[in-house]
Amino acid sequence: xxxxxxxxxxxxxxxxxxxxxxxxxxxxxxxxxxxxxxxxxxxxxxxxxxxxxxxxxxxxxxxxxxxxxxxxxxxxxxxxxxxxxxxxxxxxxxxxxxxxxxxxxxxxxxxxxxxxxxxxxxxxxxxxxxxxxxxxxxxxxxxxxxxxxxxxxxxxxxxxxxxxxxxxxxxxxxxxxxxxxxxxxxxxxxxxxxxxxxxxxxxxx
Amino acid sequence: xxxxxxxxxxxxxxxxxxxxxxxxxxxxxxxxxxxxxxxxxxxxxxxxxxxxxxxxxxxxxxxxxxxxxxxxxxxxxxxxxxxxxxxxxxxxxxxxxxxxxxxxxxxxxxxxxxxxxxxxxxxxxxxxxxxxxxxxxxxxxxxxxxxxxxxxxxxxxxxxxxxxxxxxxxxxxxxxxxxxxxxxxxxxxxxxxxxxxxxxxxxxx
Amino acid sequence: xxxxxxxxxxxxxxxxxxxxxxxxxxxxxxxxxxxxxxxxxxxxxxxxxxxxxxxxxxxxxxxxxxxxxxxxxxxxxxxxxxxxxxxxxxxxxxxxxxxxxxxxxxxxxxxxxxxxxxxxxxxxxxxxxxxxxxxxxxxxxxxxxxxxxxxxxxxxxxxxxxxxxxxxxxxxxxxxxxxxxxxxxxxxxxxxxxxxxxxxxxxxx
Numbered sequence: 001x002x003x004x005x006x007x008x009x010x011x012x013x014x015x016x017x018x019x020x021x022x023x024x025x026x027x028x029x030x031x032x033x034x035x036x037x038x039x040x041x042x043x044x045x046x047x048x049x050x051x052x053x054x055x056x057x058x059x060x061x062x063x064x065x066x067x068x069x070x071x072x073x074x075x076x077x078x079x080x081x082x083x084x085x086x087x088x089x090x091x092x093x094x095x096x097x098x099x100x101x102x103x104x105x106x107x108x109x110x111x112x113x114x115x116x117x118x119x120x121x122x123x124x125x126x127x128x129x130x131x132x133x134x135x136x137x138x139x140x141x142x143x144x145x146x147x148x149x150x151x152x153x154x155x156x157x158x159x160x161x162x163x164x165x166x167x168x169x170x171x172x173x174x175x176x177x178x179x180x181x182x183x184x185x186x187x188x189x190x191x192x193x194x195x196x197x198x199x200x201x202x203x204x205x
Numbered sequence: 206x207x208x209x210x211x212x213x214x215x216x217x218x219x220x221x222x223x224x225x226x227x228x229x230x231x232x233x234x235x236x237x238x239x240x241x242x243x244x245x246x247x248x249x250x251x252x253x254x255x256x257x258x259x260x261x262x263x264x265x266x267x268x269x270x271x272x273x274x275x276x277x278x279x280x281x282x283x284x285x286x287x288x289x290x291x292x293x294x295x296x297x298x299x300x301x302x303x304x305x306x307x308x309x310x311x312x313x314x315x316x317x318x319x320x321x322x323x324x325x326x327x328x329x330x331x332x333x334x335x336x337x338x339x340x341x342x343x344x345x346x347x348x349x350x351x352x353x354x355x356x357x358x359x360x361x362x363x364x365x366x367x368x369x370x371x372x373x374x375x376x377x378x379x380x381x382x383x384x385x386x387x388x389x390x391x392x393x394x395x396x397x398x399x400x401x402x403x404x405x406x407x408x409x410x
Numbered sequence: 411x412x413x414x415x416x417x418x419x420x421x422x423x424x425x426x427x428x429x430x431x432x433x434x435x436x437x438x439x440x441x442x443x444x445x446x447x448x449x450x451x452x453x454x455x456x457x458x459x460x461x462x463x464x465x466x467x468x469x470x471x472x473x474x475x476x477x478x479x480x481x482x483x484x485x486x487x488x489x490x491x492x493x494x495x496x497x498x499x500x501x502x503x504x505x506x507x508x509x510x511x512x513x514x515x516x517x518x519x520x521x522x523x524x525x526x527x528x529x530x531x532x533x534x535x536x537x538x539x540x541x542x543x544x545x546x547x548x549x550x551x552x553x554x555x556x557x558x559x560x561x562x563x564x565x566x567x568x569x570x571x572x573x574x575x576x577x578x579x580x581x582x583x584x585x586x587x588x589x590x591x592x593x594x595x596x597x598x599x600x601x602x603x604x605x606x607x608x609x610x611x612x613x614x615x
């Protein structure tokens with residue numbers, strides 16, 4: 001992010017950081033936290049997945065310690081979110097949309113990083129899923145909400161399908177940028193469709 | 206695990222991974238999670254302790270990123286657990302037995318790894334205890350149960366005693382395989398006896 | 411800590427370890443945990459912040475695995491706390507004072523370590539804040555309390571202000587020992603004043 005030329009990967013990371021910061025800020029405002037609490041939750045939501053990814057891989061100091069731009073982006077995003085709070089009609093839908101976007105972006109970021117570490121494909125999908133889901137899990141645990149991931153609609157499954165699409169398209173030699181855009185969209189759309197049509201996975205009992 | 210010849214250490218790790226995957230899968234089914242939720246909880250319970258151990262030691266990428274066989278074992282275990290779910294009469298007892306077994310196996314795995322890193326003996330016992338207990342703590346926090354470790358019966362204390370037995374027998378030059386088998390059994394039996402006879406530690410108030 | 415000559419940094423770390431061990435032990439006794447539960451919570455509270463700091467930085471094995479003196483100090487502190495439990499008139503105030511002291515000590519320890527890793531100043535303040543706050547967050551989550559950090563009085567903000575004071579005084583070439591003592595005091599006093607006068611940050615809703 002410190003460079004003047006951004007790669008597609010950088011842009012996806014920035015979009016994911018922004019999306020999860022928005023979802024964290026709105027979730028914190030719903031719980032009536034003070035100004036600083038909103039900043040903390042926006043930060044934890046936004047960096048949570050990538051931090052766990054870097055720790056699991058051993059790529060330390062973790063990304064936001066090495067590059068202050070992430071913290072700056074989250075700070076600005078949270079402040080803007082607080083200012084525009086009242087202009088937004090449905091907080092619930094806004095929160096849901098940004099959570100789903102962040103999920104898609106970070107799934108792809110995590111998966112790519114796994115590939116860069118030469119991990120086996122299945123493990124890369126798992127790492128992408130962990131990266132995508134952990135920010136939201138952190139947000140929900142800190143706010144004492146039931147984690148979205150354990151509510152009834154399809155959630156982590158969207159990351160897995162998105163990750164498999166990524167691997168399939170890469171295997172078919174599709175252009176790298178298209179692979180990324182399609183994979184993010186797949187995760188995002190599965191979430192939208194799952195919530196809209198209340199799609200659920202079967203239970204065992 | 207990728208080798209055709211397994212060491213005693215490998216077998217203990219496999220048994221621990223299997224035991225905690227079973228306990229995680231059953232705990233998730235008790236909470237009526239969907240198929241994918243059962244897989245996630247089985248996975249988190251099974252790799253939780255070893256992941257924290259590797260992160261604390263700095264042995265990264267953590268074990269399940271480097272070796273896909275663990276994920277495969279957990280996947281198969283969780284699927285089998287879901288299929289045989291209805292054939293098992295007492296879920297509560299099954300869950301308890303596999304949790305206790307996993308506790309014993311992983312305490313020994315963690316302790317050994319500490320010794321391999323030349324940490325002082327007391328710290329190795331602490332690392333074994335953390336490795337043994339953290340999978341179950343993760344499972345209970347994710348499922349919003351009160352962690353087993355903080356309920357009234359002896360839990361982490363079993364790991365500490367098992368760890369001390371391991372150090373004592375090693376010091377007495379007992380055969381390494383016997384040391385491991387005895388230590389795992391000690392942790393397992395202390396849990397069984399503690400729950401059967403409702404043994405508790407004193408409180409201060 | 412293994413040396414006979416202690417630096418100011420060592421003394422601050424020891425004081426922070428001691429303070430958070432006391433706060434953890436008292437919080438666990440309030441919840442009527444057994445003897446071993448008190449030890450675990452004292453340990454988790456005391457090493458939590460520094461463990462996350464070391465993991466984020468990649469300084470592994472983490473400090474308490476490398477140096478058994480920390481565990482020893484926490485063990486002795488927890489035992490002494492259990493013995494003197496009944497002599498203390500107000501547990502609530504004692505817990506609050508030691509939590510505030512630990513917060514100040516560990517904020518400075520974390521910030522210094524960030525500077526030693528050549529991280530940018532703002533990130534060092536964030537790392538100090540994480541180091542200061544995470545022990546208490548771990549304690550409160552394990553005991554199923556609402557984290558102090560998300561209650562209404564100023565908490566993490568005290569760490570941030572203390573961190574900024576540290577940077578400012580260092581920039582003005584004030585003596586290093588004075589910088590540390592003043593920064594710890596600032597965090598501690600802000601907490602005392604915030605709770606005494608019920609100072610809160612504004613909310614957005």
